[in-house]
Amino acid sequence: MDQTILIDENGKRTDGRSSDDLRDIKITIGVLKNADGSASIEFGKNKIMVAVYGPREVHPKHMALPDRCVLRCRYHMSPFSTDTRKNPAPSRREVEISKVMREALEPAIMLEDYPRAAIDVFVEVLQADGGSRCAGIAAASVALADAGVNMKDLVSACAAGKINDKIVLDINDIEDKEGSADMPVAYLPNLEQITLLQLDGILDESQFNECLEKAIHGCKMVYEIQRKALIEKYFGNDLPEGEEKELEENKEN
């Protein structure tokens, strides 16, 4: 059925990667001035910008929960993000991704710390190239950390899938369309919990296990990049001793 050659005789994929390679990932933090936290991610050819607002007052007020914070997510693809213009109105797919994204982020956030408040996460896809929900989740969790929301862990996300009967990491757009399975996974690397697992395609049990293992391995690689981006942004220049004592003393007062 697969007419396109997705893996050549040297084991290289259409963009020159081997089966265990991620695309190049670059995360920039604090790209939006007016948001409480923001991040932009370049995940291969994906370009995504995330803004986090909050915790802030809930409007409309009836949405507020008395015991915890409401997390609201919006995943949106810009009309110019795909080859043919995408209607800017939220599609069925976007509504679904917004929901799964919220559910992937919720377990990491300590929502009970902010009762009666709301945290808004806006994920805007500027350029799409397959795996944008994973890239969006990874960027959103970094933006949430940047906003100073209490979190049990960062959320990393990565997809794995099956192309030409071979399990590979980080499916891109062509592989998603021509390949036979795509499995996005979001993962809490320190708590070792899966917060998102979707599967589009058919895998047998051993393939499924291999695919999941590979995706989790990919998540851990993504985590290192997220971590590096955060450390670089906040601790770029080293603090010598004594200076941060001032900070501490004042906090105590």
Added chain:
Amino acid sequence: MLEIKKRYVIPGDVIIEGNYRPLMNVIKKDNFIIATRIGIAESSKDGIKVIPLSGVYIPRINDIVIGKIVDNSSLSWEVDINACFSAHLPAQDVFGRDFSPAKDDMKKRLAPGDLVTARIITFDRTRDPMLTIQEKDLGKISNGEFLKISSTRVPRLIGKRGSMIQTIEQATQTRILIGQNGILVITGKNDEGIALAFKAIKLVEEEAHTSNLTQKVKDLLNVSEEITQTETNNSSVNNEDYVNNSNPDNNSNNMENDNSSNINTESPKEVQPH
């Protein structure tokens, strides 16, 4: 006991394993202490905590905040304190126990748009924070330049025993009111001084986590230790001018102005709560 001194952490990082008490911005999970914010982890006798480097202001009881009057009902004012909850200032707090909604005109005392220094008296997450202005140094702010910074930068801006803010105030001949919620009001004799203070505060905000910040600020303000000394004397003279400037119409609020000047010359740290 293992000592942790300034370790950089991000959410999810395991700070230490063992039976320690989680204090601030940390959680305990299966004998591990895990950070929940980006910040600097530290251990003390009481337990482990993380000093956060980002985040919006969450009200705490006894914080001194600067808020803007947004609206008033017949019994209280609604105050925007730059947090996820709007605060309430009861009318009785200002008019006294015999306040009557029919007789007293609340808008005459505090109109929407006015800035007030206030203390948070109650806040327990189930209800919005409640404020009071019936204390020394609290009340309406009559004049000054408004500035907002991140509330996580406030301790750094004040510095050790008020050292940083004192340096800025003396070098620029201004007085800076600081709310724990990250709202500042700067008053000064001349615009140049205020503009310079603005610059210095912005520098502190942007480079709060960097080393040798006090020196950087001093470089920006062109102060050496010697000048600081002489300017201390100058500013105390200037402070009296400000007291005289305060508007006599403000009756009870005059007190606030006087006090704030006194505080700032002698010990600016009193502006922040304990």
